[in-house]
Amino acid sequence: MELDELTTADTTPSAAEPPGAPTGWRRVVGLGLGFAVLVGVLVTAFAWPPAESAPRDIPVAVVGSAAAADRFERQLAETQPDALDLRRAADADTARRLIEDREVYGAIVFEPTGTARVLTASAGSPVVAQVLTGIAGQVAEPAAASPPVEDVVPLPDADPRGSAFAAAALPMVLGGMVVGILMSFLVTGVWRRVAGALVAAAAAGGVVTLVAQTWLGALQGSVWANAGAVALIVAAISLTITGLVALLGPAGIGLGAVVMFLVGNSISGVSSAPEFLPTGWGALGQALPAGAGGTLLRSTSYFDGAAAIGPVLVLTAWAVAGLALVALGRRLRPAAHHALAR
16 A cells, blocks of 8 residues: 555544545554443443442341440441441341341340350351351350351352342343344334333243243242342343433434443342442432342342332332333334334
């Protein structure tokens, strides 16, 4: 290639290039740098929350005399300040009920003899259960062995570490996104896209439950409740994507991917707990479909639906917002809905 040809390739806009012409070097370099920034953003989004992960105000019940509870609070303030949000409970049975109702993650019970024992719920968060056991071991009597641990709400034997449950979170988010995107581009008629997304969500609930509960044994509890939870998760995400595409066109896919995948999935707290995320981010994660969906599925699978109302309301709000965006997009861009599917 001559020098003047190279110069022309660098300065001529790609839109003006004839078909089959090489892409201009300026555009090539710009795309490469842009993709490098994208990789950096992805790494930051997924590496930053774990890097900053630490227990912050985890609700935990304390059972025992006032003197024992006060001593524990002082020890905790010295060793791990702000790690736990301690709540007094009258006795161990009361603490168990609080755990089963998902009001606390666990409890530390101080016996009259001065020894301690730990009540955990690995189904609520295996990470929190380990942290709580470690903290209890630090405050136990020096002469005593590690405090005994009772897992009040354990994970299933088929998934003792909760790895299968955590691994299923990302596919559900991606599945909801794919449903919304494909319905927007393969189906003509805005309300037909909505109907298709709802059918896909209901079917996904059955398929995911069949795989995760019947086959892998990672889920427990009512099959119907778990299937409904998965269906609501997929519906919330897919309808939101469908609504964004209806209103913004293809740009809605990018916005939906940022909200649902880049932000929502990385701060969902599914692999640990929302209380392990930096201040404020855990609450934000629970206001997005990925975080609310993970919390809902834990409730239906392991806690007989306890504390499920909050995440159900969050997911329903996202689904309704998606329908509102669909209606608004149909009104403002009526011709675009037919063009997208062609």
